[in-house]
Amino acid sequence: MKWCREHWKLTVAVGVFLVLLVFTLVSYVNQGSDFWLGRRVQGAVAFVQEPVTLGGNAAATTVRGLFQFRSILEENEALKEENARLQKELTEAVLSQQELQELKTLSKSLNYVSPKDGYHYVSATVTAMDPSQWYSTFTINEGSQKGIQKDAVVINADGLVGRVFEVGPNWAKVISIIDEKNDVSFQVFRDLKLLGVLSGDGKGTLTGYMLDDQAPVIKGDTLITSGMELYPQGIPVGKIIEVTKDEDALLQRVKVKTAVNFSNIQKVTVIIAR
């Protein structure tokens, strides 16, 4: 005790270090579980961040408008929305007309309800981004009051963004697909029979493998979600930037650049299962 009193600064520093270490260990053990104080703090911070972000976005748009024509920006936004809509339509159209017809006939005879009918969508604004420079975790301004739940899928006009990993009444924390080690199952848009699995590689991109090691995938192929896991079918994931053969594991590995630019996300849509 005497030593502690004589070296009180060092003792305090070591004490704080140990407390923080305990926090880290506890949060590691209880990953994803609700933490009352954390939710309160997050709620209060989100309450302040939302107007600041909206003000900042408005100011940024205005400043950009000074250098570009405002009308071009509006046209750009409209085109983005149209592009997203057309992309969705195209994806649906590619799912073989005949196959679709057969499935519809079958579903009618079985009184089957389509999974797509089982979703509703909530639009949200990104109110805060992770400042760590590596992670693309962010907070949105909608939460459980709008029906958002943990693991709800988040997309934007470009494609798959990630999933909700923590939710409060009027905020939700979203973890991006590049930060996740969870698998995303995909199919190649050019040939929907080609399936594979992807996950974040810790370098800001996605890597994975094809289920068939002889699958004829090429650089530039667009990948969409296959609907086999958490993510509904038909959401663009990204484009293949590298295909390599892993002779030892007998796998065909792919490296994928995400369709979404994670550095500047402002609007997202949350897909909620009914």
Next chain:
Amino acid sequence: MKYRYAIPLFLCAFLIQTTWMNHLTFFGKSPNLILCLAIMIPFFYGGAEGLVLGVAFGLLQDICFSVLIGPSALAMLAVGLLMLAFRQRMDWDSVFSVMIGAVAGTIAYYFILWKAIDIFIDGYSFLYMLKGLPFLVIYHFVAMLCYYFVIGRRAVKHPQDKSMKGGLIHYN
């Protein structure tokens, strides 16, 4: 620096960092304002204020964004202690010291944060972390330099200073 000045500075830095910084990226990176303050305040002013607030805002950052609560605060604690040690051993009132402080503080923070995350969860690769580090070091040096020249600098050249060049004063 007194808490009544330091707390608003940290609050503003946190708000700007988490809300507006995605509009102010250069080469895909933006300066970490909270870290800049956690380096600057212990370095320029000494005392525990920068250290305490650095840890508190590191913890807040973890609560708001991270899966793990603690790594950022641990890294801020290390940076604060490092800066206090630097202040004791270096002449903090020079551009060279500011540069050393910015480089050491930034590298220490990101190395510790990366390692702390890497121990618990399979996070980002070391090379990916290194890739962005030079930009961050430069941004933080520039930020500290701006602060140093506008507010932080205390020493002024005295005419009788031997190292002052052209120090002749003409009296009429």
